[in-house]
Amino acid sequence: MIDVPVEPLCPQCGGALEDKGVRPRSVLDIAPPQPEPIVYRLHRSYCPRCGRAVQARAPAVLPKALFGNELTAQLLCLHYLHGVPLGRLCAQLGLRLGSVIEMLHRLAALFQPVLPQLIAKHRQAPVRHADETSWRTDGRSGYAWLFCTPRVSLFLFRNTRSATVPQEVLGEQPLSGVLVVDRYSGYTRAPCALQYCYAHLQREVEDLGKEFPEDPEVGVFTGALIPLPTEAMHLPTQPLAEAQYYAAAAALHQQIVAAVEAPARHLGIRQIQDIFREHPDRLYHWVTDRRVPPDNNRCEPVCVSAQAGANCAPRSSPGR
Numbered sequence: 296m297i298d299v300p301v302e303p304l305c306p307q308c309g310g311a312l313e314d315k316g317v318r319p320r321s322v323l324d325i326a327p328p329q330p331e332p333i334v335y336r337l338h339r340s341y342c343p344r345c346g347r348a349v350q351a352r353a354p355a356v357l358p359k360a361l362f363g364n365e366l367t368a369q370l371l372c373l374h375y376l377h378g379v380p381l382g383r384l385c386a387q388l389g390l391r392l393g394s395v396i397e398m399l400h401r402l403a404a405l406f407q408p409v410l411p412q413l414i415a416k417h418r419q420a421p422v423r424h425a426d427e428t429s430w431r432t433d434g435r436s437g438y439a440w441l442f443c444t445p446r447v448s449l450f451l452f453r454n455t456r457s458a459t460v461p462q463e464v465l466g467e468q469p470l471s472g473v474l475v476v477d478r479y480s481g482y483t484r485a486p487c488a489l490q491y492c493y494a495h496l497q498r499e500v501e502d503l504g505k506e507f508p509e510d511p512e513v514g515v516f517t518g519a520l521i522p523l524p525t526e527a528m529h530l531p532t533q534p535l536a537e538a539q540y541y542a543a544a545a546a547l548h549q550q551i552v553a554a555v556e557a558p559a560r561h562l563g564i565r566q567i568q569d570i571f572r573e574h575p576d577r578l579y580h581w582v583t584d585r586r587v588p589p590d591n592n593r594c595e596p597v598c599v600s601a602q603a604g605a606n607c608a609p610r611s612s613p614g615r
Contacts, residue, residue: 298317327387328387328388329388329389330362330366330388330389330390333363335353335354337350337351337352337353338350338351339351357401357405360398360401361394361398362394362395362398366388367398367402370384370388370395370398371399371402381395381396410449413447413449414449414463414464416444416446416447417442417443417444417447417449417464417465418464418465418466418470420444420445420446420447420472421471421472421473421586422444422445422472422473422475422586422587422588423442423443423444423472423473423474423475423487424441424442424443424444424474424475424476424591424593424594425440425441425442425443425461425464425474425475425476425482425594426440426441426476426477426591426594426595427439427440427441427456427460427479427481430452432452432454435454436454437452437453437454437455438452438453438454438455438456438460439451439452440452440453440460440461440464441594442461442464443593443594445593449464451463451464456481457481458480458481458482458483458484460481461481461482461484461485462484465485465486465487466486467486468486469486469487470486470487471487472487472488473487473488473489473490473580473584473587474487474488474489474490475489475490475492475587475588475590475591475593475594476489476490476491476492476591477491477492477495477591478491478492478495478496478570488576488577488580489576489577490577490578490580490581490587490588490589491570491574491577491578492589492590492591493524493527493528493589493590494524494528494590494591494592494595495591496524496567496570497521497524497525499567500516500517500520500521500524500567501517501521503516503517503563503564503567504517504521506563507561507563510561512559512560512561512564513561513563513564516554516557516559516561516564519554520551520554520555520567523547523550523551523554524551524589526547527544527547527551527581527589528588528589528590528592530543530544530547530581530589531581531585531588531589537585540585541582541583541585544581544582544583544585545582547582548579548582551571552571555567555568555571555572556568556572
Protein backbone atom coordinates (compact mmCIF):
# COMPACT_ATOMS: atom_id res chain seq x y z
CA MET A 296 0.00 0.00 0.00
CA ILE A 297 1.51 3.31 -1.10
CA ASP A 298 -0.07 6.69 -0.27
CA VAL A 299 0.10 9.26 -3.06
CA PRO A 300 -0.77 12.71 -1.59
CA VAL A 301 -2.34 15.67 -3.43
CA GLU A 302 -0.74 19.10 -3.39
CA PRO A 303 -2.42 21.36 -0.75
CA LEU A 304 -3.43 24.05 -3.28
CA CYS A 305 -5.70 23.78 -6.32
CA PRO A 306 -3.60 23.57 -9.49
CA GLN A 307 -6.18 25.73 -11.35
CA CYS A 308 -7.07 28.62 -9.02
CA GLY A 309 -4.63 28.23 -6.13
CA GLY A 310 -7.34 27.79 -3.45
CA ALA A 311 -6.93 25.52 -0.43
CA LEU A 312 -8.09 21.94 -1.03
CA GLU A 313 -10.36 19.94 1.33
CA ASP A 314 -9.73 16.27 2.10
CA LYS A 315 -12.16 13.92 0.31
CA GLY A 316 -10.62 10.60 1.28
CA VAL A 317 -8.79 8.21 -1.08
CA ARG A 318 -9.56 6.15 -4.18
CA PRO A 319 -7.69 2.84 -4.34
CA ARG A 320 -6.14 1.82 -7.65
CA SER A 321 -4.47 -1.53 -8.19
CA VAL A 322 -1.60 -2.00 -10.64
CA LEU A 323 0.91 -4.76 -11.35
CA ASP A 324 4.52 -3.61 -11.37
CA ILE A 325 7.99 -4.74 -10.40
CA ALA A 326 10.51 -2.83 -8.37
CA PRO A 327 13.77 -1.97 -10.18
CA PRO A 328 16.28 -4.79 -9.57
CA GLN A 329 18.90 -3.79 -7.07
CA PRO A 330 21.67 -6.01 -5.66
CA GLU A 331 21.51 -6.36 -1.90
CA PRO A 332 24.52 -6.94 0.34
CA ILE A 333 24.50 -10.33 2.04
CA VAL A 334 26.68 -11.03 5.07
CA TYR A 335 27.57 -14.68 5.50
CA ARG A 336 28.62 -15.66 9.01
CA LEU A 337 31.16 -18.32 8.15
CA HIS A 338 31.58 -20.63 11.08
CA ARG A 339 35.08 -21.73 11.93
CA SER A 340 36.26 -24.84 13.74
CA TYR A 341 39.52 -26.36 14.88
CA CYS A 342 40.66 -29.99 14.87
CA PRO A 343 42.78 -30.62 17.96
CA ARG A 344 43.91 -33.95 16.55
CA CYS A 345 45.63 -32.69 13.37
CA GLY A 346 45.75 -29.00 14.15
CA ARG A 347 43.76 -28.00 11.07
CA ALA A 348 41.44 -24.99 11.04
CA VAL A 349 38.18 -25.53 9.10
CA GLN A 350 35.94 -22.72 7.88
CA ALA A 351 32.56 -22.94 6.12
CA ARG A 352 32.38 -21.72 2.52
CA ALA A 353 29.97 -19.06 1.38
CA PRO A 354 27.33 -20.71 -0.84
CA ALA A 355 26.81 -19.71 -4.50
CA VAL A 356 29.84 -17.46 -4.74
CA LEU A 357 33.34 -17.92 -6.14
CA PRO A 358 36.27 -17.73 -3.70
CA LYS A 359 37.20 -14.12 -2.88
CA ALA A 360 34.52 -12.86 -5.30
CA LEU A 361 32.49 -9.74 -4.60
CA PHE A 362 29.51 -10.77 -6.73
CA GLY A 363 27.34 -13.79 -6.02
CA ASN A 364 26.79 -16.40 -8.73
CA GLU A 365 23.21 -15.31 -9.40
CA LEU A 366 24.20 -11.68 -9.97
CA THR A 367 27.16 -12.79 -12.09
CA ALA A 368 24.95 -15.00 -14.27
CA GLN A 369 22.44 -12.17 -14.72
CA LEU A 370 25.17 -9.75 -15.81
CA LEU A 371 26.58 -12.25 -18.30
CA CYS A 372 23.16 -13.02 -19.76
CA LEU A 373 22.05 -9.39 -20.09
CA HIS A 374 25.35 -8.20 -21.58
CA TYR A 375 26.51 -11.03 -23.84
CA LEU A 376 23.18 -12.62 -24.77
CA HIS A 377 20.86 -9.61 -24.89
CA GLY A 378 23.41 -6.93 -25.74
CA VAL A 379 22.78 -4.53 -22.84
CA PRO A 380 25.85 -2.25 -22.50
CA LEU A 381 27.87 -2.68 -19.32
CA GLY A 382 27.61 1.01 -18.49
CA ARG A 383 23.83 0.86 -18.50
CA LEU A 384 23.82 -2.32 -16.41
CA CYS A 385 26.13 -0.78 -13.83
CA ALA A 386 23.97 2.34 -13.63
CA GLN A 387 20.79 0.28 -13.16
CA LEU A 388 22.26 -2.07 -10.58
CA GLY A 389 24.48 0.40 -8.74
CA LEU A 390 27.71 -1.43 -9.53
CA ARG A 391 31.18 -0.13 -10.32
CA LEU A 392 32.16 -0.67 -13.95
CA GLY A 393 35.75 -1.56 -13.03
CA SER A 394 34.58 -4.27 -10.62
CA VAL A 395 32.30 -5.80 -13.26
CA ILE A 396 35.02 -5.86 -15.91
CA GLU A 397 37.46 -7.40 -13.43
CA MET A 398 34.87 -10.12 -12.73
CA LEU A 399 34.47 -10.81 -16.49
CA HIS A 400 38.21 -11.18 -16.99
CA ARG A 401 38.43 -13.51 -14.00
CA LEU A 402 35.68 -15.71 -15.45
CA ALA A 403 37.51 -15.75 -18.80
CA ALA A 404 40.59 -17.13 -17.05
CA LEU A 405 38.51 -19.78 -15.26
CA PHE A 406 36.91 -20.97 -18.50
CA GLN A 407 40.13 -20.87 -20.52
CA PRO A 408 40.83 -24.62 -20.06
CA VAL A 409 37.40 -25.39 -21.55
CA LEU A 410 38.34 -23.89 -24.92
CA PRO A 411 40.52 -26.80 -26.18
CA GLN A 412 37.76 -29.25 -25.26
CA LEU A 413 35.18 -27.30 -27.26
CA ILE A 414 37.56 -27.07 -30.22
CA ALA A 415 38.06 -30.85 -30.11
CA LYS A 416 34.30 -31.43 -30.14
CA HIS A 417 33.90 -29.03 -33.06
CA ARG A 418 36.55 -30.86 -35.06
CA GLN A 419 34.88 -34.22 -34.44
CA ALA A 420 31.44 -33.13 -35.66
CA PRO A 421 30.32 -34.41 -39.08
CA VAL A 422 28.70 -31.04 -39.88
CA ARG A 423 30.12 -27.72 -38.69
CA HIS A 424 29.23 -24.08 -39.26
CA ALA A 425 31.33 -20.92 -39.13
CA ASP A 426 30.68 -17.20 -39.50
CA GLU A 427 32.12 -13.90 -38.31
CA THR A 428 30.93 -10.34 -37.70
CA SER A 429 32.49 -7.05 -36.62
CA TRP A 430 32.79 -6.58 -32.84
CA ARG A 431 34.37 -4.09 -30.47
CA THR A 432 36.44 -5.52 -27.63
CA ASP A 433 37.54 -3.14 -24.87
CA GLY A 434 36.89 -0.23 -27.21
CA ARG A 435 38.96 -1.64 -30.08
CA SER A 436 37.65 -2.82 -33.42
CA GLY A 437 37.74 -6.56 -34.05
CA TYR A 438 35.62 -9.55 -34.95
CA ALA A 439 33.42 -12.09 -33.21
CA TRP A 440 33.82 -15.55 -34.76
CA LEU A 441 31.26 -18.29 -34.25
CA PHE A 442 32.11 -21.94 -34.85
CA CYS A 443 29.14 -24.15 -34.06
CA THR A 444 27.54 -27.55 -34.37
CA PRO A 445 24.08 -28.66 -33.25
CA ARG A 446 25.57 -29.19 -29.77
CA VAL A 447 28.47 -26.72 -29.43
CA SER A 448 28.73 -22.97 -30.00
CA LEU A 449 32.27 -21.64 -29.77
CA PHE A 450 32.84 -17.87 -29.86
CA LEU A 451 36.26 -16.35 -30.42
CA PHE A 452 36.88 -12.62 -30.14
CA ARG A 453 39.85 -11.62 -32.25
CA ASN A 454 41.22 -8.40 -33.75
CA THR A 455 41.62 -10.00 -37.17
CA ARG A 456 39.45 -11.49 -39.89
CA SER A 457 42.27 -13.52 -41.40
CA ALA A 458 42.39 -17.26 -42.04
CA THR A 459 44.48 -17.73 -38.90
CA VAL A 460 41.29 -17.83 -36.81
CA PRO A 461 39.63 -20.75 -38.66
CA GLN A 462 43.03 -22.46 -38.60
CA GLU A 463 43.14 -22.00 -34.81
CA VAL A 464 39.86 -23.90 -34.47
CA LEU A 465 40.11 -26.42 -37.31
CA GLY A 466 43.83 -27.07 -37.17
CA GLU A 467 45.96 -28.19 -40.11
CA GLN A 468 45.36 -31.95 -40.15
CA PRO A 469 42.66 -33.23 -42.56
CA LEU A 470 39.23 -33.55 -40.99
CA SER A 471 36.24 -35.59 -42.00
CA GLY A 472 32.85 -33.96 -42.36
CA VAL A 473 31.74 -30.65 -43.86
CA LEU A 474 32.09 -26.99 -42.87
CA VAL A 475 29.14 -24.80 -43.92
CA VAL A 476 30.23 -21.21 -44.65
CA ASP A 477 29.66 -18.23 -46.90
CA ARG A 478 32.20 -17.63 -49.67
CA TYR A 479 34.61 -15.59 -47.56
CA SER A 480 38.14 -16.54 -48.58
CA GLY A 481 39.25 -16.98 -44.97
CA TYR A 482 37.65 -20.43 -44.94
CA THR A 483 39.11 -21.73 -48.20
CA ARG A 484 42.13 -23.28 -46.47
CA ALA A 485 40.00 -25.25 -44.03
CA PRO A 486 41.24 -28.87 -43.82
CA CYS A 487 37.80 -30.28 -44.62
CA ALA A 488 35.11 -30.14 -47.26
CA LEU A 489 33.16 -26.90 -47.62
CA GLN A 490 29.48 -26.28 -48.31
CA TYR A 491 28.66 -22.78 -49.52
CA CYS A 492 25.57 -21.12 -48.08
CA TYR A 493 22.72 -20.95 -50.61
CA ALA A 494 21.14 -17.96 -48.87
CA HIS A 495 24.16 -15.82 -49.79
CA LEU A 496 24.13 -17.10 -53.37
CA GLN A 497 20.42 -16.45 -53.68
CA ARG A 498 20.88 -12.83 -52.58
CA GLU A 499 23.52 -12.35 -55.28
CA VAL A 500 21.10 -13.62 -57.93
CA GLU A 501 18.37 -11.34 -56.58
CA ASP A 502 20.75 -8.36 -56.61
CA LEU A 503 21.54 -9.08 -60.24
CA GLY A 504 17.85 -8.90 -61.08
CA LYS A 505 17.48 -5.61 -59.21
CA GLU A 506 20.51 -4.13 -60.95
CA PHE A 507 19.24 -5.01 -64.45
CA PRO A 508 15.44 -5.04 -64.16
CA GLU A 509 14.90 -4.27 -67.86
CA ASP A 510 17.26 -6.89 -69.28
CA PRO A 511 15.20 -9.85 -70.59
CA GLU A 512 18.11 -12.30 -70.40
CA VAL A 513 18.69 -11.42 -66.75
CA GLY A 514 14.98 -11.76 -66.06
CA VAL A 515 14.83 -15.26 -67.53
CA PHE A 516 17.96 -16.37 -65.65
CA THR A 517 16.94 -15.01 -62.25
CA GLY A 518 13.38 -16.26 -62.66
CA ALA A 519 14.67 -19.77 -63.32
CA LEU A 520 17.40 -19.88 -60.64
CA ILE A 521 16.01 -17.94 -57.66
CA PRO A 522 13.35 -20.52 -56.65
CA LEU A 523 15.82 -23.41 -56.69
CA PRO A 524 18.03 -22.41 -53.70
CA THR A 525 14.85 -21.69 -51.75
CA GLU A 526 13.58 -25.20 -52.45
CA ALA A 527 16.94 -26.67 -51.51
CA MET A 528 17.02 -24.79 -48.20
CA HIS A 529 13.47 -25.91 -47.34
CA LEU A 530 14.09 -29.53 -48.30
CA PRO A 531 15.79 -30.64 -45.01
CA THR A 532 12.75 -29.45 -43.02
CA GLN A 533 10.31 -31.59 -44.99
CA PRO A 534 9.00 -34.81 -43.38
CA LEU A 535 10.42 -37.05 -46.09
CA ALA A 536 11.70 -40.59 -45.90
CA GLU A 537 15.34 -41.11 -46.79
CA ALA A 538 14.62 -42.31 -50.32
CA GLN A 539 12.19 -39.44 -50.93
CA TYR A 540 14.69 -36.86 -49.71
CA TYR A 541 17.53 -38.06 -51.90
CA ALA A 542 15.27 -38.32 -54.94
CA ALA A 543 14.06 -34.74 -54.43
CA ALA A 544 17.63 -33.53 -53.79
CA ALA A 545 18.90 -35.17 -56.98
CA ALA A 546 16.09 -33.58 -59.02
CA LEU A 547 16.88 -30.13 -57.57
CA HIS A 548 20.57 -30.68 -58.28
CA GLN A 549 19.82 -31.36 -61.94
CA GLN A 550 17.67 -28.23 -62.20
CA ILE A 551 20.37 -26.03 -60.68
CA VAL A 552 23.03 -27.47 -62.98
CA ALA A 553 20.79 -26.89 -66.00
CA ALA A 554 20.27 -23.24 -65.01
CA VAL A 555 23.95 -22.49 -64.46
CA GLU A 556 25.12 -24.39 -67.55
CA ALA A 557 22.74 -22.63 -69.94
CA PRO A 558 24.47 -20.36 -72.50
CA ALA A 559 24.57 -16.70 -71.46
CA ARG A 560 25.88 -13.45 -72.90
CA HIS A 561 25.33 -11.14 -69.95
CA LEU A 562 28.50 -10.81 -67.89
CA GLY A 563 26.57 -10.70 -64.61
CA ILE A 564 24.89 -14.00 -65.39
CA ARG A 565 28.16 -15.61 -66.41
CA GLN A 566 29.83 -14.41 -63.22
CA ILE A 567 27.21 -16.18 -61.09
CA GLN A 568 27.35 -19.26 -63.30
CA ASP A 569 31.11 -19.41 -62.81
CA ILE A 570 30.61 -19.76 -59.04
CA PHE A 571 28.68 -22.98 -59.61
CA ARG A 572 30.89 -24.23 -62.42
CA GLU A 573 34.19 -23.66 -60.62
CA HIS A 574 33.12 -24.97 -57.19
CA PRO A 575 30.81 -27.97 -57.63
CA ASP A 576 32.67 -29.65 -54.76
CA ARG A 577 31.47 -26.86 -52.43
CA LEU A 578 27.83 -26.62 -53.46
CA TYR A 579 26.16 -30.03 -53.46
CA HIS A 580 27.05 -31.91 -50.26
CA TRP A 581 23.39 -31.63 -49.20
CA VAL A 582 22.45 -33.76 -52.22
CA THR A 583 24.33 -36.84 -51.01
CA ASP A 584 24.29 -36.26 -47.23
CA ARG A 585 21.02 -35.23 -45.60
CA ARG A 586 22.83 -34.04 -42.48
CA VAL A 587 24.46 -31.17 -44.40
CA PRO A 588 22.15 -28.16 -44.78
CA PRO A 589 22.51 -25.98 -47.90
CA ASP A 590 22.45 -22.84 -45.75
CA ASN A 591 24.39 -21.39 -42.83
CA ASN A 592 21.34 -20.35 -40.84
CA ARG A 593 22.63 -22.01 -37.68
CA CYS A 594 25.24 -19.23 -37.50
CA GLU A 595 23.41 -16.34 -39.09
CA PRO A 596 20.87 -15.36 -36.36
CA VAL A 597 23.58 -15.35 -33.67
CA CYS A 598 25.98 -13.22 -35.69
CA VAL A 599 23.22 -10.82 -36.75
CA SER A 600 22.24 -10.41 -33.09
CA ALA A 601 25.88 -9.87 -32.17
CA GLN A 602 26.18 -7.23 -34.87
CA ALA A 603 23.07 -5.46 -33.59
CA GLY A 604 24.39 -5.52 -30.04
CA ALA A 605 27.78 -4.24 -31.16
CA ASN A 606 26.10 -1.28 -32.84
CA CYS A 607 24.17 -0.34 -29.71
CA ALA A 608 27.11 0.81 -27.62
CA PRO A 609 30.75 0.01 -26.94
CA ARG A 610 31.03 -3.42 -25.39
CA SER A 611 33.76 -5.24 -23.56
CA SER A 612 34.73 -8.85 -23.90
CA PRO A 613 36.60 -10.96 -21.37
CA GLY A 614 38.89 -12.08 -24.17
CA ARG A 615 37.14 -15.30 -25.19
